[in-house]
Amino acid sequence: MRRTAAIGAACCALASPAAVIAQGIAEPAPKPFVETATFTVQGFVQNQTGVFVAPDESAEREYRPEPTVPGTMFPSNHGDRLGRLSMLRNTLQLEADWHPHRRFSLHAIVRGVVSLPLSVDREAQVPDAGYLSEPERRVRWVSERFYQEADLREIWLDWTPHDLVTLRLGRQLVAWGESGQARLRDVVNPIDSTWHFGALESFEDQRLPLWMLRAMVEVPPLRGALDVVWIPMVPFVERPEDTVTTPLTFVGAWGLPQPPLQGDTSVMPQKIHSKVFGYPEQTPESSRVGARWRGEVGPIAYSLMYFWGHQLTPPIPAYYVTSTGGINDVWVRFPRMHVAGLSLEYNVPFPVSTMLKLEATVEPDRTYAPQSEADPAGFESLPDGSTKTIFRPVEKFTANYALTIQQPAIVRFLNPSDVVVVALQFAHSFLPTFDKDEKLLEVPGYDSTLLTKHQFRLGGSIFTSYLHGMITPRITGAWLFGYDGLRQGFDKDNLSSFEDVAFRNAGGFLSVSCQFAFGDHWRMLLALNQFFGDDPYYGAGFYRDRDEVNLTVRYQF
Numbered sequence: 001m002r003r004t005a006a007i008g009a010a011c012c013a014l015a016s017p018a019a020v021i022a023q024g025i026a027e028p029a030p031k032p033f034v035e036t037a038t039f040t041v042q043g044f045v046q047n048q049t050g051v052f053v054a055p056d057e058s059a060e061r062e063y064r065p066e067p068t069v070p071g072t073m074f075p076s077n078h079g080d081r082l083g084r085l086s087m088l089r090n091t092l093q094l095e096a097d098w099h100p101h102r103r104f105s106l107h108a109i110v111r112g113v114v115s116l117p118l119s120v121d122r123e124a125q126v127p128d129a130g131y132l133s134e135p136e137r138r139v140r141w142v143s144e145r146f147y148q149e150a151d152l153r154e155i156w157l158d159w160t161p162h163d164l165v166t167l168r169l170g171r172q173l174v175a176w177g178e179s180g181q182a183r184l185r186d187v188v189n190p191i192d193s194t195w196h197f198g199a200l201e202s203f204e205d206q207r208l209p210l211w212m213l214r215a216m217v218e219v220p221p222l223r224g225a226l227d228v229v230w231i232p233m234v235p236f237v238e239r240p241e242d243t244v245t246t247p248l249t250f251v252g253a254w255g256l257p258q259p260p261l262q263g264d265t266s267v268m269p270q271k272i273h274s275k276v277f278g279y280p281e282q283t284p285e286s287s288r289v290g291a292r293w294r295g296e297v298g299p300i301a302y303s304l305m306y307f308w309g310h311q312l313t314p315p316i317p318a319y320y321v322t323s324t325g326g327i328n329d330v331w332v333r334f335p336r337m338h339v340a341g342l343s344l345e346y347n348v349p350f351p352v353s354t355m356l357k358l359e360a361t362v363e364p365d366r367t368y369a370p371q372s373e374a375d376p377a378g379f380e381s382l383p384d385g386s387t388k389t390i391f392r393p394v395e396k397f398t399a400n401y402a403l404t405i406q407q408p409a410i411v412r413f414l415n416p417s418d419v420v421v422v423a424l425q426f427a428h429s430f431l432p433t434f435d436k437d438e439k440l441l442e443v444p445g446y447d448s449t450l451l452t453k454h455q456f457r458l459g460g461s462i463f464t465s466y467l468h469g470m471i472t473p474r475i476t477g478a479w480l481f482g483y484d485g486l487r488q489g490f491d492k493d494n495l496s497s498f499e500d501v502a503f504r505n506a507g508g509f510l511s512v513s514c515q516f517a518f519g520d521h522w523r524m525l526l527a528l529n530q531f532f533g534d535d536p537y538y539g540a541g542f543y544r545d546r547d548e549v550n551l552t553v554r555y556q557f
Helices: 005-010 017-022 119-123 135-147 539-543
Strands: 038-052 061-066 069-075 085-101 104-115 148-162 165-172 210-219 224-231 272-278 288-297 300-310 316-322 328-333 336-348 354-370 378-381 387-390 394-409 420-430 454-464 471-480 483-490 498-504 507-518 522-532 548-556
Touching (some): 085 548, 104 135, 135 148, 471 539, 507 539
Antiparallel strands (some): 085 104, 104 148, 148 165, 165 210, 210 224, 288 300, 300 336, 316 387, 336 354, 354 394, 394 420, 420 454, 454 471, 471 507
16 A cells, blocks of 8 residues: 555565564454363563664754744754653553353453653644644643553454354454555554554554454355455444544654645644544444455465555645634545455475565555645635635555565574575555646655655565574565655745755665563563665655664563
8 A cells, every 4th residue: 555655664674573572463363162161361561662872963953944934943854862762662461362152252452551751752743733832742742642551452252153154243453464564455454653663563563453343254165265344433432533544743753754844835834723633434424344355276375355444544635724814724534445455375386485475456546635836626715714725635546566575594604403584575556647747745744755656665574593482683674765856845045936856765774683582471672773764754764863772571471
């Protein structure tokens, strides 16, 4: 799925270092029949601590004058200074399973999270009015809404009326994507990656559960299985903001920086009074539905899927209202969209255990936001004297695919006693009807991040284990390729126009980590995460000053 450039860069990694420590199955299989009632409880306690290690000069600020508003200091990127916390997150999670009967089971997960407020959240883009000049209040706003959690994360009932049919009702997670962090077909549940860089965390931890009805049917004659989901969007059950992916402008440490100078100065950050999010309505008309078929044909495993839901990210500006004082309130929405996809997986006989995988999606009606200087769809004069300016978003047919190869090998000089696994992934998103003159945006609100016809990403991972799994080193990296002739930067000598920039590499990231296992209960993951990118407002450059050392310690029981 084509997303913002920031998210696109995050989605390149094949296997996140933190996912190694998670060990959770994203899509639980139906529980086997039991003749006697059973009840089990398990869980973990975990601490995640990160410290920024980028040089102080990378946390620079720039003076950006604006014709009608006094000059304001904004960060040219969005990390914090050397030695300051990038995250400090403490998690307690309990998981219970009850099987009162061979055809019924109940599953529940309770999660509590307490995180320390971060000084970097002083730069958060709080959408509510009245926060522009109060940085410490922005820190509290982010902490209260995103860093503290006490939640019945999952609760669902399985009923197996037939040996081949399972019905699951409740709050749950569904993972249909099969190409790791590319997450092309993983469109059922939204995600919340506000506490860390998304590609470095397990999607099992980031997914936001939804109330839904799910039916799973095995079809042995066809060597396959059908999976159908219906999300009714029940009122008063879900918070509307939890039904879409959390916008990355909301948080400081792992959100997006304040936008650069805009061509249309009316949408400069200091002119935005508030952002009003039109979350999907919780009505039958807003319900979501989808189906996936998984099967085998000879040595090839395949799957087909379709989902009719909402565009979970990014939110699309619909219009803004300008008051008589020149201040703007912006309304954004999450439009409807279709997603269809397939995957193919084949184990190559030679070299032994080589796995090839293709995953692809088409989005016939993905919505893109226009640049702020694009011609509006219209104007309206409101009774209070304010003016409503209506944006002109555009729907585009978008195609995406990812090719993955995974190869275990014996490399004696690296590991004489265990295999070394190497994985590579190439991903490509493209718009067949792309029109440069439409000036559509990858990231709404960032006029410098213009949409391109093609976006290429390359990711890779290599890992092995020593001492029977006690030590597992891993290197994971990704690169978002450059673009040519489509980026536009603000001309500071002429505040009302743009200047073309011929070419700029978007950059990538590299994570070097090592997991340590101590007995059956203790796990520790130490990682150095490094980001690359010339442009602080495009691709991996959004995170260029957020290099960190990160330590995760877990006790599981």
